Amino acid sequence: MRKYGLIGKKLGHSFSKRYFTEKFKNESIHDAAYDLYELESINELPGLLAKEPELVGLNVTIPYKEAVIPFLDELDEAAARIGAVNTIRISNGKTKGFNTDYIGFSATLSEFYTGAGKALVLGTGGAAKAVCVALQDLGILYTSVSRQGGNNALTYEQIDQGVLQKYDLIINTTPLGMFPDQDTVPLLPFQSITPQHYIYDLVYNPETTLLMQKGLDKGAKVLSGLPMLYRQAKEAWAIWQE
Template structure:
């Protein structure tokens, strides 16, 4: 039996378990299972991977950084972003050899790229938490300059109050990395002047539940192209499967 799974805490619900369980059934992939491993303290991780049937692990909050202590190799994206969300486990002479990847970057870039137009050269990133790390990496890779917008003053960021008509004329890619608008708080959204958004804007929300967040709804009402984070999630999952089987 090949075992795969997700570590994090808490793990009350999981897109990954549903996705892979359905994938194994639909594609008739035998002798594979995907489980949830709610680990409160990352120090429990070596005990988990001592199970020689475990071949691959996805990682979610709060362990994307802490798990790096146990990784033998990092891919370029994971090293530069400073976070791991996919681990490939190979056994050599009875010892587990772990390589860490960041599939957030792959999922975001692949889902964003088809929407980009020539005038999309500058972006505003709303929020500066863990989710923003991969976004910055991808924008840098694509040659899109960006500003990070936060609620509280922090080095290298601007406040929401600074986002005005003039700035929105220049920054036409808008990316929400905060949980604002996520169910059940569906009426919340980044506090920006939506009346200055135009058809030249692209608004991308990492939130996917609901599929149409208030941020996307208000952006679309002003003419912007919109995209939520659901495809990014599917792409991340499929990238993990590719990594584990390549």
């Protein structure tokens, strides 16, 4: 039996288990299973790998995309550049980290966004790192937004009408708005959102987040994290089969 799974802290919202379980069924892959592994701390990873010798592939989610790196034998080039891992391949007892967020985000953004090329990236975690490298590679200028600001980042309080006139793309990489906290939303001056704005919310559950709804109310174009998730799940599968 080839085992795959997802590691993270709270995994009640997992898309991956549903996606891969359906894939195995639809494609008559009978010797594979996908499970959820909730880890209280990333220090539990070596114990998990020892206990589950049939594991050949893992996805990594919040909050371990960066913390997992010291536990891996090797990183692929994109993951090393980004400084975050969301996919691990295990073969011959060796672990190698990859970042399919980068591929999933780049591909879906290119299909969605045709604006002026200036983005605000909300959040500074592992997903944000992949997003920022992708934006760089796509030639889109960006500024990060975090609660603390600093390091060329803005705070949410600094985002006003003037800032929103300069940036037509808003990307949410925070978990704000994700089930079961779907009534939460990043602190933005929504009265200054216009039909010229594009809002890409990496949250995928619910399919229309409060952030997206507030954008739609102002005529903005919006995209949920679901297409990115499908894309990066396909990439993860390809990596595990190599």
